[in-house]
Amino acid sequence: MRKVMIVMGSDSDLDVMNKAKEVLEEFGVEYELRILSAHRTPKQLMEAVSNLEKNGFEIVIAGAGAAAHLPGVIAALTVLPVIGVPVKSDFNDGLDSLLSIVQMPNGIPVATVGVNRSKNAALLAIQMLSLKYEDLKEKLLEYRKNMEASVIEKDKKLRGK
Amino acid sequence: MRKVMIVMGSDSDLDVMNKAKEVLEEFGVEYELRILSAHRTPKQLMEAVSNLEKNGFEIVIAGAGAAAHLPGVIAALTVLPVIGVPVKSDFNDGLDSLLSIVQMPNGIPVATVGVNRSKNAALLAIQMLSLKYEDLKEKLLEYRKNMEASVIEKDKKLRGK
Amino acid sequence: MRKVMIVMGSDSDLDVMNKAKEVLEEFGVEYELRILSAHRTPKQLMEAVSNLEKNGFEIVIAGAGAAAHLPGVIAALTVLPVIGVPVKSDFNDGLDSLLSIVQMPNGIPVATVGVNRSKNAALLAIQMLSLKYEDLKEKLLEYRKNMEASVIEKDKKLRGK
Amino acid sequence: MRKVMIVMGSDSDLDVMNKAKEVLEEFGVEYELRILSAHRTPKQLMEAVSNLEKNGFEIVIAGAGAAAHLPGVIAALTVLPVIGVPVKSDFNDGLDSLLSIVQMPNGIPVATVGVNRSKNAALLAIQMLSLKYEDLKEKLLEYRKNMEASVIEKDKKLRGK
Amino acid sequence: MRKVMIVMGSDSDLDVMNKAKEVLEEFGVEYELRILSAHRTPKQLMEAVSNLEKNGFEIVIAGAGAAAHLPGVIAALTVLPVIGVPVKSDFNDGLDSLLSIVQMPNGIPVATVGVNRSKNAALLAIQMLSLKYEDLKEKLLEYRKNMEASVIEKDKKLRGK
Amino acid sequence: MRKVMIVMGSDSDLDVMNKAKEVLEEFGVEYELRILSAHRTPKQLMEAVSNLEKNGFEIVIAGAGAAAHLPGVIAALTVLPVIGVPVKSDFNDGLDSLLSIVQMPNGIPVATVGVNRSKNAALLAIQMLSLKYEDLKEKLLEYRKNMEASVIEKDKKLRGK
Amino acid sequence: MRKVMIVMGSDSDLDVMNKAKEVLEEFGVEYELRILSAHRTPKQLMEAVSNLEKNGFEIVIAGAGAAAHLPGVIAALTVLPVIGVPVKSDFNDGLDSLLSIVQMPNGIPVATVGVNRSKNAALLAIQMLSLKYEDLKEKLLEYRKNMEASVIEKDKKLRGK
């Protein structure tokens, strides 16, 4: 039905990308989790991307670090929205990852979120899907309300109320 | 039907944001162009955002420079997808704009594109809309084909063929 | 009488912001400590800010990290002086926090202190208040004298005198 | 009555700092404009700062570029609030100026505004003064209203209304 | 015989990459100049790269700017040495280009030269080829001698000798 | 026959550079490991470099950190290809090392790999040597196949297949 | 006779600055170690600097972190050579310290060494003094020889010789 492909360039990105998975599960959105490298398995990547729509995927979340080409390379091969997650690298907290992902040339956009913010990538995917699936919008509004309530709770506690 | 709100924080961002407008026009997607500042007209901004869905908008493209709060502030007030365009500022080519937009906290994502890449923001909006509107997907594929053809043409010319 | 609002965007900022609290206590300046998020509780934030003067507040200290919009959003809603504390984030020691706070557009200033320097934020608030409350100026001069004495003491000890 | 000292480290900063002057004039706040260098005229600087209060000054606005020590050195010599304006230098658009001013050690704060934002420095000074001088608060609210109106006007024009 | 492929991602990189061409011509090394985009013509790129060896190419020089994926994507598809030229972009003089090219993951290296240093890319290609083609080593030594002589000449002139 | 010189500026770089050694061993390429400092043993360095070809070396891999002059100084003294490894320093994860190595002036290139990527330096050396030694090309293709297989394995495991 | 003043802005800089002390001791150069803050003890600093020559000092080594004004403020008050040591801060490994020290305006130089390189500051002081004191030049040459020998020894050991 509504399905999101979560791709990462290396299994070292798994801890970060699992947070996207958890959000999708929470919202009842199907997903598949893949390790596909733009550099080490370019053919497998290409094949997977070319079958995205046939396999029912509507959005791709791609996480990668350092010279992070994965999201851009995927975006070049599909017109499905691609959300890029810059994974924190060993160089200036992922400045390389961030710039490699966000600074895409005109014509091939990648929807970039903050460094390691795979949770936000999932929420963004759900916001996109909610344009089409009304129930997701309801869940999003509820999710926001809970977030709001949690901050209000902490604020009250701090104020001793 | 399908309508995109293009917001900018200042009229000095107009040249940059007009490129988003042109792409939307090319794809036959309705839009409205607004100047609404998170800092100078917070009330007008809030009102506009709270009426987005009622007025038929499905996506917001927000461009801002320097301490660029506009996209994030809008994202906090709607669950519609918000696409952020970091506008080139006077400080390190918009490093401030980029970080102010992309580094959103967990819970409230902004889909960020490259500095001044409002064209990509529009294309990303259309990719999102094409999940729902089949004809846009066709146009996107055609757009890509034209882009490809233009590069091939230049390549041929360079090779003297 | 003289009262400072200390706001932070998340309870993870509490350790940093508590240092502002301690300085205000030391100077006998009333304060309230709040968690109010520009992104997760925008309505609560707005309400709190619109009641600042009615509730006797004269200055706001606002701390936030990453895409740190909180100080700027507050500054847009009040003409009370707003002091911004960039809280150290996971990205380049808070470069994102610093730029998101200090690079405000013309018209809406935020008085920014160094990364994590909430202690300085409190002292700055007291310096502002001392324009009006003479006794605070006395205390500031004494505070400086103590600081000076402490450095002199360490210098003496180092020189073996 | 209410008087602001505007200091700059070099006459090359004059164009930037004049914008602070203009805002103070607009609000009817007295000021004096000085060139005093922490490095080239340290004695003159010290003398001027030690006489600030005697001469009726309540706030200092200090602008400097590159290794911009002026605001911090002044802040070390007075408990009046010191507002620092990082002036754009030849190195990364004033990254050196910004860090030299904002990263003050605990104990001696400088209220820092954005690079070249001397206009905001003046507005911040007025916000501080308005804690004491009621009429300035009125003017500030009016200033904001005009700013708001100007943005609304531009927004209307853009929308063809 | 010995042939170098010079690829660029966009015709806007032509001025920069022509300097590589000129050096290769000077050394009598055959080359082909191509515009092939990792994002806009991925299929053409892949085809060209898969035919490199069949067509007698021994080295690839690839120049690209911003999110510069071209050199890395080529390097993933061939074991011929790939030399990457970060082309100066609109963001911090090509910091994005540099990091996108040099920070390749383990397994797939790109031999990176300085920003816009396509001349050095060509010289590096010739140094590599000279491992195999003795005459190129001779020419390199002569090239260096001329460079040396030119600096010595300028030094003499400056010293008035 | 085919021999690579691995040079480092200090024994503190040994852990990083040993990874280059291991790759060369895996590919059956001879190497020598040296500590030679551009600053502390300039004469020894010069002597070693001037004897490179006589001693059968075909490529140099040079690793250094901070003001990392070693690769560039070697490149100035030989026309053999020099591969530079920026070693992570105490300053911004080796930004100083990277820029000191990659930003060589026109005429004297250094083939730069990512920070601490000595493994890639060795692979790059082997790619260069494989222009001349056919068997190395075979091994490189096998190495890539193994790398590919390892990623595919991890991908399968993740998908529970 | 020949005496160096080592000043630091805070006792938290002591570990770093002690390395300068040890080098001076090794070379038999007299020194005094002081804690004097440009911000917390400006008067004590000024007094100490104005008495430098009277007390036989010939060179000042000044270390400070963050908004590191100490070396520049001292340099403004004496024509003795001032060597600045940027002490590693909590912000980007002392980028603030480095820029605050090295980017001095024309007229008032500070001889800056690398971040935390107080050892080099001491060696630089000795190099300056050796212009006047012949015996120090001898010791410097010996120091270099030992350094060279130590690297040669490590190189030999690594080569198994």
Add this chain to the structure above:
Amino acid sequence: MRKVMIVMGSDSDLDVMNKAKEVLEEFGVEYELRILSAHRTPKQLMEAVSNLEKNGFEIVIAGAGAAAHLPGVIAALTVLPVIGVPVKSDFNDGLDSLLSIVQMPNGIPVATVGVNRSKNAALLAIQMLSLKYEDLKEKLLEYRKNMEASVIEKDKKLRGK
């Protein structure tokens, strides 16, 4: 008698380095101006440096841009004080030049001044020489007095006095 060697890596640095020359002339200090490249004329450089003392030089001022190895390479070959001038490059206003010069390893210091601050390099050289040549100290004090007077003059003019 007292002589300073001014070296630059390329004739493109001449405009910047001429400012050092002018200051030395103003102070009556002999100098020689040389173009010597660490990369293009390493032998000439070495020869010149090894003859420095024999030819009566007491200090070296070395300016270079980008991967600026010149000052460090000279410092490795002499115990005379070496003053490094980072020349503004095409990359981030000379960030590469600055880091390549200032971040020297322990043992071989370079006295670094601000980007393009060759004027300060000359003043620093004179401050060093004035340890030995009393008359230079007098001239330095006068130079400072003139600088002070010039700022005071501008201050007076600005104040309309």
